[in-house]
Amino acid sequence: MKEFLVNKEMISDEDVVKYCEAVMNVLEENGLQINFFEIATFVALLYFKEKNPDFIFLETGLGGRYDATNIVKVNNSGYNKCKF
Numbered sequence: 001m002k003e004f005l006v007n008k009e010m011i012s013d014e015d016v017v018k019y020c021e022a023v024m025n026v027l028e029e030n031g032l033q034i035n036f037f038e039i040a041t042f043v044a045l046l047y048f049k050e051k052n053p054d055f056i057f058l059e060t061g062l063g064g065r066y067d068a069t070n071i072v073k074v075n076n077s078g079y080n081k082c083k084f
Contacts, residue, residue: 004044006051019043034068041068 004011023042027034041058048056058069 004047006048006053011047015047016043019046022046038068041071045072 020039020043023039023046026032044058058072060067060069
């Protein structure tokens with residue numbers, strides 16, 4: 001799982017299991033299949049919803065129109081240009 005931190009504390013193993021099960025149940029109930037990054041994004045958003053932080057930082061995958069983080073409505077955003 002990716003790094004999900006709130007107040008410098010990593011998400012607990014129990015929370016990872018709880019949110020993964022919640023996401024998987026929704027997927028099964030609706031006959032949907034999504035990739036790992038999309039599952040991780042939904043797990044993170046459920047975790048952050050419960051913890052209610054003042055702000056969050058989301059890292060995009062490859063970016064672009066189909067990136068899972070595009071579902072988040074942002075009030076303020078920034079970017080970091082990476083070179084390989």
